[in-house]
Amino acid sequence: MRRFEWRDRIHSLDAEADCERIVQILGTHEFPWDIEQALGLALYRTYAVPSIGELLGHTLEFTERTQHRYDDTALILNDILEHGFGPGRGRDALRRMNQMHRSYDISNDDYRYVLSTFVVMPVRWLNDYGYGWRELSDHEIAASTNYYRKLGQHMGIKDIPETYEEFRELMDSYEAEHFAYSEGGRAVSDATLELMVGFYPAWQRPLVRPFTQGLLDDPLIKAFKYPEPSAFWRKSGDAALKLRAKVVRRMKPREEPRWARMSPNIRSYPDGYAPDRIGTFPQGCPVPHDLRTRGVPGTGARVPAPGQAVAPGSVGTGPAGTESAGTEPSEN
Structure with missing residues (x-):
């Protein structure tokens, strides 16, 4: 398989009609x-918006059961991406996400902001920061934008931006106004x-901790009141990720998908x-909670049994009253 074969396949697809398949290829x-x-x-950026961070902190789920919330986020979003928005496992994941959303009183503006981070941050990471082994094309950015617009419609979010540029403007302006x-x-x-x-x-x-904090931009550092990262960690993190990108560029393309x-x-x-x-x-859902779980000490989950063998964040940040997945998408 040629190194750019997946890119060429993507460009043979339609950015709107085939947006789900394009995002699958990009992500896996x-x-x-x-x-x-x-x-x-x-x-992670959404925690710096007080209306979001305070709500997540109040539930204690993200401070006492952090591993579970990480896992649930990754798995639900994975199932939607892997199985699509139609009937089946993908729709079940959508419905579960919307059920959690309805449990909290969250503004449509916060929902739009969270959605905008999903659209904008991959482009920033790969293109603007230079951490991708190649840049996303305008065609790929349009397809990703269409995918998340579709996700937002299934979540019942109103007034969804139509273009990547509109999402970027929304994210930047919302953070400038609300980060605290x-x-x-x-x-x-x-x-x-x-x-x-x-x-x-x-x-x-x-x-790992100073390396990670060195990747956080100044508005995030200030919003969380963390010490300013040293110039060493700022430069080291940036250089290491750009070096990784050069190495990955020379690797063989991934033929089998890597799902979250x-x-x-x-x-x-x-x-x-x-x-x-x-x-x-x-809200006391009657669904039986008998799945055997294991956790990590300090997360509030149960400790692993002997011999048993972690894009931080929340799944549940959608508008209260959103209809379950599988209904007709809301107009925007």
């Missing part, structure tokens, strides 16, 4: 690791960073899962 063949990091950073310190946002940020550090071997952990569900960092459901039975049930 071309840039699986990069897009995972970018979407994790996208959700909140105790809840800081608590969720701390818990998320702790979880991410725990993904690495013990000897690497003292380096395959990540060794996802640890909560060793016996498998059903998308309609994971996530939070804050």
